[in-house]
Amino acid sequence: MRRLRVALWCSIVGLALPATAAAHATLVHTSPGFAERLPRSPRVVRLHFDQGVKVLPNAITVFTTKGKVVSGSARADDGQRTVETPVRRLGRGAYTVRWSAVSSDGHVVSGVFTFGVRHRAPPATEAYGSGGPTTSEHVVRWLYFLALALLAGGLGFRVLILRGPLPPAAERRFYRLVGVGAVGAIEVGIIAFLLRAEDALELPFGRFLYGDLSPIAGGTRFGTAFVAMTLGFALVTAIVFLAWLTDRPRLLGPAFVLALGFASGLSLSGHNGADRGSSWLSELADWTHLAAASLWVGGLVMLAFVVWPLAPDLRRQAFLRFSRLATGLIVLILSAGVYLSVLRLPRVSDLWNAGYGQVLLVKLGLVSLALLWGAAHHFLVRPALERGAPLFTRLPRSLAGESAVGMAILLAAAVLVDSKPPPTKAPASEPSRVAQR
Numbered sequence: 001m002r003r004l005r006v007a008l009w010c011s012i013v014g015l016a017l018p019a020t021a022a023a024h025a026t027l028v029h030t031s032p033g034f035a036e037r038l039p040r041s042p043r044v045v046r047l048h049f050d051q052g053v054k055v056l057p058n059a060i061t062v063f064t065t066k067g068k069v070v071s072g073s074a075r076a077d078d079g080q081r082t083v084e085t086p087v088r089r090l091g092r093g094a095y096t097v098r099w100s101a102v103s104s105d106g107h108v109v110s111g112v113f114t115f116g117v118r119h120r121a122p123p124a125t126e127a128y129g130s131g132g133p134t135t136s137e138h139v140v141r142w143l144y145f146l147a148l149a150l151l152a153g154g155l156g157f158r159v160l161i162l163r164g165p166l167p168p169a170a171e172r173r174f175y176r177l178v179g180v181g182a183v184g185a186i187e188v189g190i191i192a193f194l195l196r197a198e199d200a201l202e203l204p205f206g207r208f209l210y211g212d213l214s215p216i217a218g219g220t221r222f223g224t225a226f227v228a229m230t231l232g233f234a235l236v237t238a239i240v241f242l243a244w245l246t247d248r249p250r251l252l253g254p255a256f257v258l259a260l261g262f263a264s265g266l267s268l269s270g271h272n273g274a275d276r277g278s279s280w281l282s283e284l285a286d287w288t289h290l291a292a293a294s295l296w297v298g299g300l301v302m303l304a305f306v307v308w309p310l311a312p313d314l315r316r317q318a319f320l321r322f323s324r325l326a327t328g329l330i331v332l333i334l335s336a337g338v339y340l341s342v343l344r345l346p347r348v349s350d351l352w353n354a355g356y357g358q359v360l361l362v363k364l365g366l367v368s369l370a371l372l373w374g375a376a377h378h379f380l381v382r383p384a385l386e387r388g389a390p391l392f393t394r395l396p397r398s399l400a401g402e403s404a405v406g407m408a409i410l411l412a413a414a415v416l417v418d419s420k421p422p423p424t425k426a427p428a429s430e431p432s433r434v435a436q437r
Contacts, residue, residue: 024103024105024107024109024210025049025050025051025052025053025101025103025104025109026049026050026051026109026212027047027048027049027109027111027212027214028048028049028050029047029048030045030046030047030048030097030113031044031045031046032045032115033115034113034114034115034124034214034215034218034219035113035114035115035116035121035122035123035124035215035219036115036116036121037115037116037117037118037119037120037121038115038116038117038118039118040117040118041087041088041089041090041091041117042087042090042117043086043087044084044085044086044087045060045062045071045084045085045087045097046082046083046084047060047082047083047084047099047101048081048082049081049082049083049101049103050081051081051103051104052080052081052104053076053080053081053083053101053102053103053104053109054080054101054102054103055074055075055076055080055083055101056074056100056101056102056108058073058074059074059083059085059099059100059101060074060083060084060085060097060098060099061085061097061098061099062085062087062095062096062097063095063096063097063098063128063129064093064095064128065093065094065095065096065128067128067129070087070088070090070095071085071086071087071088072085072086072087073085083099083101090117091117092117092118092119093116093117093119094114094115094116094119094120094121094122095114095115095116095117095121096112096113096114096127096128096129097112097113097114097115098110098111098112098127098129098202099111099112100207103210107210108207108210109210109211109212110201110203110207110210110211110212111201111211111212111213111214111215112124112127112129112200112201112202112215113127113215113219114126114127114215123216123219123220123221123222124200124215124216124219124220125196125197125199125200125216125220125222126200127200129202130199130200130202131199131202134195134199136195137192137195137196137199138411138414138415139414140188140191140192140195141192141414141415141417142410142411142414143184143188144184144185144188144189144192144414145293145294145410145413145414146181146184146297146407146410147180147181147182147183147184147185147188148181148185148259148263148290148294149181149293149294149297149298149301149406149410150177150178150180150181150184150298150301151178151181151182151184151185151233151236151259151298152181152256152259152260152263152291152294152295152298153294153295153296153297153298153299153301153302154174154177154178154181154298154301154302155178155240155252155255155256155259155298156256156260156294156295156298156299157295157298157299157302157303157322158174158178158249158252158256158302159252159253159256160321160325161299161302161318161321161322161325162307162314162318165249166306166311166314167310167311169310170306170307170310170311170314173305173306173310174302174306175240175244177301177302177305177306178240179237179240179241179244181298182233182236182237182240183237185229185233185236185237186230186233186234186237189226189229189230189233190230192226193216193217193222193223193226196216196222197211197213197216198211200216220269221268221269222269224269225265225266225268225269226265226269228262228265229262229263229265229266232258232261232262232265233259233262235258236255236258236259236262239251239252239254239255239258240252240255243255260291260294263287263290263291263294264283264287266286266287266290266417267283267284267286267287267290268283270286270417282339282340282343285336285339285340286336286340288332288335288336289332289333289336289337289340292329292330292332292333292336293329293333293406293409293410293413295325295329296326296329296330296333296406297403297406297407297409297410299322299325299326300399300402300403300406301403303318303319303322303399304396304399304400304403305400308395308396308399309396319381319382319395320382323377323378323381323382326374326378327378330371330374333367334367337367341360344356345357345360356416359412359415359416360416362412363409363412363413363416366405366408366409366412367409369405370402370405370406370409373398373401373402373405374402376398377398377399377402381395
């Protein structure tokens with residue numbers, strides 16, 4: 001009953017909070033459209049808003065990929081809802097449009113989108129003027145991986161390793177850790193999206209609040225994956241909360257499957273899903289790599305911080321079961337990692353010459369350390385426990401240490417995901433296909 005009352009009070013407070021409606025101008029249509037590929041050069045670039053706007057100097061600026069401005073002065077129609085600027089005759093290539101206007105409420109609205117002339121338009125996140133990944137983005141990506149490990153890995157540990165009831169204290173800590181992972185997967189994901197959008201818009205934070213994010217949210221793989229994953233992890237969070245509220249651990253199974261499924265958005269929107277040479281096989285390998293790493297790191301955390309201190313009767317059984325599962329997870333991690341490394345590094349020298357390869361070397365060093373640590377647990381500790389030997393007093397510290405190494409691997413993976421792999425040569429037949437267009 002106490003849980004039910006808490007849930008009802010949270011619902012009432014949420015409903016009581018007032019909602020504010022945005023009164024600033026909204027971009028409803030552009031010509032050319034977001035990421036549109038045109039057969040010939042347009043004469044003008046036109047923006048249409050849902051209310052009248054005031055045209056600023058250089059309200060619409062069109063850039064080439066090298067930063068050359070190819071647009072003229074912007075002008076508005078009588079109703080001030082349509083703003084347009086003439087452009088020069090554009091050659092084959094990709095172009096970036098950056099725009100800004102003052103809405104009737106006084107707020108400056110801004111945005112960016114891309115189009116191509118007889119050429120594929122880049123996503124808005126790669127528009128001219130966008131910078132590369134920052135340290136903040138690396139840290140946020142790492143926190144996202146940690147949240148995913150707590151959520152998917154924690155659920156996997158509960159479903160696959162600890163199938164029976166837990167002591168009340170251990171059950172509470174389990175739900176707290178998984179809850180942190182669930183909330184983190186949503187909130188940190190939102191922060192990651194905003195950082196990427198802020199980088200694409202190239203706006204100070206005050207003006208970024210009124211930026212048009214639709215070309216990023218709906219016009220890029222990253223944005224589409226963000227929307228799907230945010231909604232998906234909200235559903236997973238609701239199921240986990242329902243399992244805690246009603247004391248029905250069997251609901252954790254569907255939550256675990258959904259968490260792993262929605263994590264595939266990272267693979268579908270990353271380098272292994274969007275870059276040249278990508279295929280369903282590279283996407284599957286990337287998802288397998290991520291899922292296995294999440295189960296491994298999350299399982300270590302649950303073993304070290306839930307089972308060992310709060311469920312002493314389950315220590316031996318949980319360690320032996322997880323040791324068997326970890327062996328298969330390590331095989332999956334190594335197999336998928338080797339395949340993706342060969343795919344993304346066309347030359348061995350890229351390991352020390354390219355930034356992507358250098359980060360990969362750091363990650364490989366950490367993985368080697370984790371393998372040695374895991375091997376000691378598997379070949380020394382596990383046989384002794386199977387023979388009925390007493391539990392090692394230093395084993396909890398060893399498990400915590402292996403967990404820390406796993407988190408460091410996730411940090412290296414976060415930097416690696418945001419790094420650009422070295423370019424691969426285009427297939428020999430591609431120039432002829434382009435020439436025919």
